Amino acid sequence: MAAAALVQSPAAWAELTSALNKKATFEHTVAVASRELSSPAGAAAVADPAARTLLARCRTLLRTRYSSRAFWVLGRQLFTAAATAADAAGDAELKATLAEYLAECAAELGEEAGSSGGGADGGSAGAPPRGSAFLFEGQLSGQEAAPPRPPGLLDLLSGALPAELQQQLEAAAAQQQGGGGGGSGDGQGEGQQAQQAQQPSPEVLAAIEEQLDAIAVQIMDATGQQALRAPPPASKRAVASLPRETLSVERLAQLGSDVRCPVCMDELAVGEEVQVMPCSAGHIFHPPCLAPWLEQHNSCPTCRHELPTDDQRYEREKERRLQEEEDARGAANAVAHNDFLYI
Ligand SMILES: [Zn+2]
Numbered sequence: 001m002a003a004a005a006l007v008q009s010p011a012a013w014a015e016l017t018s019a020l021n022k023k024a025t026f027e028h029t030v031a032v033a034s035r036e037l038s039s040p041a042g043a044a045a046v047a048d049p050a051a052r053t054l055l056a057r058c059r060t061l062l063r064t065r066y067s068s069r070a071f072w073v074l075g076r077q078l079f080t081a082a083a084t085a086a087d088a089a090g091d092a093e094l095k096a097t098l099a100e101y102l103a104e105c106a107a108e109l110g111e112e113a114g115s116s117g118g119g120a121d122g123g124s125a126g127a128p129p130r131g132s133a134f135l136f137e138g139q140l141s142g143q144e145a146a147p148p149r150p151p152g153l154l155d156l157l158s159g160a161l162p163a164e165l166q167q168q169l170e171a172a173a174a175q176q177q178g179g180g181g182g183g184s185g186d187g188q189g190e191g192q193q194a195q196q197a198q199q200p201s202p203e204v205l206a207a208i209e210e211q212l213d214a215i216a217v218q219i220m221d222a223t224g225q226q227a228l229r230a231p232p233p234a235s236k237r238a239v240a241s242l243p244r245e246t247l248s249v250e251r252l253a254q255l256g257s258d259v260r261c262p263v264c265m266d267e268l269a270v271g272e273e274v275q276v277m278p279c280s281a282g283h284i285f286h287p288p289c290l291a292p293w294l295e296q297h298n299s300c301p302t303c304r305h306e307l308p309t310d311d312q313r314y315e316r317e318k319e320r321r322l323q324e325e326e327d328a329r330g331a332a333n334a335v336a337h338n339d340f341l342y343i
């Protein structure tokens with residue numbers, strides 16, 4: 001096996017993400033990304049928004065294009081590695097999102113959630129399970145029948161492709177479905193030419209694939225996978241309005257002994273100016289320590305209490321999430337009090 005290639009930059013993650021778009025490089029890409037996320041550097045890597053983009057792209061591809069079982073097995077491997085990294089990084093939100101992804105994998109693979117056999121072991125990527133249905137380029141013109149496209153994909157695409165591509169795609173899909181019983185030999189040569197005459201040319205297939213890539217990205221953006229994007233920074237106004245105070249003897253005594261700024265870990269002394277976060281604990285920081293953090297993040301460095309952001313879309317998503325949590329709590333309470341609601 002090749003030596004582990006460490007992915008250290010957003011550019012490297014972006015390169016991997018685009019390699020994910022090609023079926024021929026999907027498996028290798030997942031192996032590299034999984035290995036990185038399972039490594040000791042995984043916790044730092046998973047905090048990189050570019051790494052999160054790769055995870056979101058993988059999930060989109062599984063749900064839209066790479067729907068055969070073998071791809072879901074690879075996806076599960078990647079998400080398992082990422083969940084381990086999110087755990088190490090203490091990122092509960094990302095972990096919850098990945099748990100959803102893994103539940104999708106389990107459902108797709110017809111298994112109970114949690115019975116994952118894929119594991120975070122990067123080494124298993126080299127050996128796809130027997131009987132798996134990989135859809136690599138060139139296979140369409142071979143003898144093995146590819147599984148039918150997921151229902152609804154053609155509807156989704158209609159109007160989004162040039163008419164000629166649309167016709168070719170429909171013809172290819174019809175042939176895939178019609179040719180399901182044909183051919184059982186394991187040779188790659190015989191019979192290929194005869195079949196190739198009826199297939200769209202490789203150029204047309206490549207063009208179709210390119211279009212599908214673009215559409216997959218659009219779908220990903222449209223579904224707004226906010227949870228996987230790093231949250232936007234706190235709004236400038238919210239940061240500017242954070243109260244400041246000069247530490248008095250009494251206040252320091254109240255806070256206990258050995259009070260430190262959680263960012264620089266320096267002990268706080270009487271007379272020092274601090275900024276107070278609006279979290280319930282009222283965590284305090286040196287203003288020059290807190291400012292750069294809030295230019296990158298939207299939450300208290302200590303307890304993750306969120307400040308408002310200027311990102312409308314993120315705020316709407318957050319509101320929806322909070323509402324859902326509240327609804328879930330309400331339902332749990334109703335059950336706890338034996339107070340069933342019939343609506
Ligand atoms: Zn400090």
Ligand SMILES: [Zn+2]
Pocket residue numbers: 277279280281282283300301302303304305
């Ligand atoms: Zn706090």
